[in-house]
Structures are given as structure tokens and as C-alpha cells.
Amino acid sequence: MKIATYNVNGINGRLAVLLRWLNEAKPDLVCLQELKAPNEKFPLKAINDAGYSVKWHGQKSWNGVAILSRVGEIQELRRVLPGDPEDSHSRYIEAIVNNMIIGCLYLPNGNPWPGPKFEYKLKWFKRLTAHAKKLLAEKVPVALIGDFNVMPTELDVYKPERWVNDALFRIEIRDAFKKLVEQGWTDAIRKLYPKERIYTFWDYFRNAYQRDAGLRIDHFLLSSQLKRKLVNAGVDKHVRGWEKTSDHAPVWIELKDK
DNA sequence: ATGCCGTGGAAACCACGA
Numbered sequence: 001m002k003i004a005t006y007n008v009n010g011i012n013g014r015l016a017v018l019l020r021w022l023n024e025a026k027p028d029l030v031c032l033q034e035l036k037a038p039n040e041k042f043p044l045k046a047i048n049d050a051g052y053s054v055k056w057h058g059q060k061s062w063n064g065v066a067i068l069s070r071v072g073e074i075q076e077l078r079r080v081l082p083g084d085p086e087d088s089h090s091r092y093i094e095a096i097v098n099n100m101i102i103g104c105l106y107l108p109n110g111n112p113w114p115g116p117k118f119e120y121k122l123k124w125f126k127r128l129t130a131h132a133k134k135l136l137a138e139k140v141p142v143a144l145i146g147d148f149n150v151m152p153t154e155l156d157v158y159k160p161e162r163w164v165n166d167a168l169f170r171i172e173i174r175d176a177f178k179k180l181v182e183q184g185w186t187d188a189i190r191k192l193y194p195k196e197r198i199y200t201f202w203d204y205f206r207n208a209y210q211r212d213a214g215l216r217i218d219h220f221l222l223s224s225q226l227k228r229k230l231v232n233a234g235v236d237k238h239v240r241g242w243e244k245t246s247d248h249a250p251v252w253i254e255l256k257d258k
Numbered sequence: 259a260t261g262c263c264g265t266g267g268a269a270a271c272c273a274c275g276a
Binding site: 203 | 261263
């Protein structure tokens with residue numbers, strides 16, 4: 001079972017890149033973020049033709065998340081993170097697939113700090129943490145997957161000192177991530193590669209990709225039932241070098257069947 | 259230290275991203 005996450009930065013603008021990568025990597029499940037398309041402009045036929053069924057939650061211009069599967073039915077559980085009826089951003093979708101609960105998320109960016117966007121990010125993180133606790137209490141295989149917009153440690157940033165006042169690296173956000181993980185989640189990439197510099201995002205400008213000036217912000221958090229099955233993980237870094245590509249690269253994990 | 263690049267949407271600029 002290969003599960004991937006990919007912030008596509010506009011699913012229609014990146015459709016050729018997405019399809020090329022799906023065909024090459026052949027993930028069984030995929031969590032997508034930043035669709036940047038309203039529900040009716042989701043490229044359903046192209047995704048189906050690539051062999052995937054899909055549940056998605058779009059929004060005009062911004063955000064948008066989707067879960068793709070080529071291995072089993074996607075049983076949607078929710079498309080809103082609980083805790084704020086006023087929140088209109090499409091940043092969360094959750095489903096049962098292959099006897100797992102998959103929570104696909106796009107956490108708010110939060111810049112600039114300080115300000116209302118940063119406060120929204122902190123609140124969203126608290127809501128996620130509360131919901132994550134309930135998911136763990138169900139004692140079933142569950143994964144929280146997506147663009148968390150946080151570099152958990154200094155190992156996850158090319159130049160940590162330049163990012164200390166950025167909303168992706170502010171200590172409040174790193175603490176929020178730490179608190180979430182300490183509920184009992186496993187950061188899959190760090191579990192397998194505790195000391196390596198691994199990035200999942202490179203800015204479009206200043207030749208960030210060529211300089212490998214990257215960030216690790218796309219994560220897999222696994223419950224204990226899935227941690228046991230974790231056998232491999234990686235970043236499809238070369239996809240970031242393709243024409244018309246996203247600023248994120250796809251990230252993936254492999255779980256053994258039993 | 260910075261939006262230098264790139265998207266979508268509206269309108270030939272703006273909001274937003276990380």
C-alpha cells in the first residue's frame with residue numbers, strides 16, 4: 001500500500017504534471033491540497049481515466065483538498081474540521097479507505113506574523129489537535145496526511161535563522177505540532193530518517209530548487225496501528241524539476257499489508 | 259530581508275502563497 005500527499009498548487013494548471021506523476025509513481029491512495037478550483041471545475045474525468053476514484057472538497061480560487069484511491073471505495077466521513085461553524089475554507093476531508101481513516105489536510109499558512117492570519121492558523125491547529133485526539137481514541141488505523149505548513153525542527157529548514165519569525169516556523173507553531181505528535185502520532189519520514197535533511201517544498205524564486213533551499217512541511221502522522229506497518233517513505237523530488245510544476249514535491253509512504 | 263515566481267479571477271491589477 002503506497003500512500004502519497006501532493007500539494008499541487010492548482011489542479012487544473014498542474015493537471016499534466018499530476019497525471020504524469022500518477023502514471024509514474026502509481027500510488028494507491030493520494031491526498032491532494034491546494035486544488036484552487038470550485039467543486040464543479042474539478043477534472044473528474046481525467047482523474048477517473050487515470051484509474052482513480054475521488055472525493056474532493058473544492059473552493060473558488062483557494063485551498064481545496066481531495067482523496068484519490070485506486071484500491072477501494074472512498075467512504076467520506078466529513079469535509080469540515082469540527083470546531084468552527086464560521087470557517088468556510090476547504091482545508092480538510094476525511095474518509096475510510098481500505099479499513100483506514102485518512103484525514104487529508106491543508107493547514108493555514110498563517111503569514112504574516114503577527115496578525116489575524118496567524119491567529120487563524122493557531123486556532124485551526126487547536127481544532128485539528130482536538131479532532132486528532134478523538135480519532136486516536138477510536139483505536140483504529142488512522143493517518144493525518146497533508147500540507148501542515150510547519151517545519152517541525154531546525155533539521156527541516158535550509159536556513160533556520162531566517163525563518164524564526166515566519167508563521168511556518170514560529171515557536172508557537174512548532175510547539176503546536178509537537179503537542180499534536182505527542183498525543184501518540186508518528187511522523188513517518190522522521191521515523192525512518194531521523195537525521196537526514198529531507199525537503200518537500202522549494203520556492204519558485206531565487207533558484208531555490210537548484211540550491212536545494214527547501215522546507216519539509218508535508219507530513220504523514222500515523223497512529224500506532226499504521227506505524228507498525230511502515231516500511232518505506234520518500235520524496236519524489238525530481239517532480240519539482242519538471243516544467244509547469246508545483247512548488248511542492250509529492251511525498252509518499254509504503255505500508256506492508258499485514 | 260525580500261513575493262524576485264506562479265496561480266486563479268477579475269479585469270489589464272489584485273489576493274494569496276511559504
